[in-house]
Amino acid sequence: MDPLDKLTEIFKKFPGIGPRQAKRFVYHILQETEEDIGDLINSISNIKRGISICDKCYRYYENKNKHEVVPCPICINNSRDHSTLMIVAKDIDLLAVERSRAYNGLYFVLGNTVPILDEEPHKKIRQGELLYRIDELTTEPSKLKEVIVATSVNTEGEHTAFYINTLLRPYVEKHGFKITTLGRGLSTGTELEYSDGDTLKSALENRH
Numbered sequence: 001m002d003p004l005d006k007l008t009e010i011f012k013k014f015p016g017i018g019p020r021q022a023k024r025f026v027y028h029i030l031q032e033t034e035e036d037i038g039d040l041i042n043s044i045s046n047i048k049r050g051i052s053i054c055d056k057c058y059r060y061y062e063n064k065n066k067h068e069v070v071p072c073p074i075c076i077n078n079s080r081d082h083s084t085l086m087i088v089a090k091d092i093d094l095l096a097v098e099r100s101r102a103y104n105g106l107y108f109v110l111g112n113t114v115p116i117l118d119e120e121p122h123k124k125i126r127q128g129e130l131l132y133r134i135d136e137l138t139t140e141p142s143k144l145k146e147v148i149v150a151t152s153v154n155t156e157g158e159h160t161a162f163y164i165n166t167l168l169r170p171y172v173e174k175h176g177f178k179i180t181t182l183g184r185g186l187s188t189g190t191e192l193e194y195s196d197g198d199t200l201k202s203a204l205e206n207r208h
């Protein structure tokens with residue numbers, strides 16, 4: 001395959017990138033200096049070094065000492081509210097909520113959304129890990145009081161919220177915490193990652 005097409009194919013795998021945009025990236029790189037291209041190559045080859053996945057919330061975070069497996073700074077922060085867990089689909093959603101500074105509880109990153117009519121939804125998301133984490137939090141001294149399902153306001157996001165609600169129903173009955181979803185501040189079609197801080201703040205205040 002010609003090098004132009006090869007790199008285009010690679011960029012096409014990126015989320016939200018179509019063939020035309022992928023080509024545009026390739027031509028952009030062709031115009032860069034050798035030095036800039038070197039920086040890009042280094043950044044890409046180093047991205048996984050120094051980054052770990054937290055074994056509590058499953059987000060990616062900078063871990064300078066990769067030999068030691070420790071939870072991420074959010075999960076071990078005792079000034080955060082350990083009785084509230086927010087479930088988000090992707091790391092980027094978590095970042096949007098953190099940016100809004102409207103939330104001080106813990107998180108869980110599902111890793112994906114659940115497509116409608118999917119035959120194996122449990123394979124799309126970190127279902128076993130979520131249930132384990134819920135169990136773990138209900139036995140912490142702070143006791144889990146609320147789970148906020150914070151998915152995007154689109155078809156797949158709402159389906160995921162419905163799926164999680166059904167999944168957690170027996171846990172709610174057993175442990176007595178409540179499940180809430182983000183309130184109307186978010187309009188239909190809103191992707192969490194693109195929501196501004198004020199919108200997220202009011203969606204959180206109006207959760208139900």
Ligand SMILES: [Zn+2]
Pocket residue numbers: 054055056057058059071072073074075
């Ligand atoms: Zn964590």
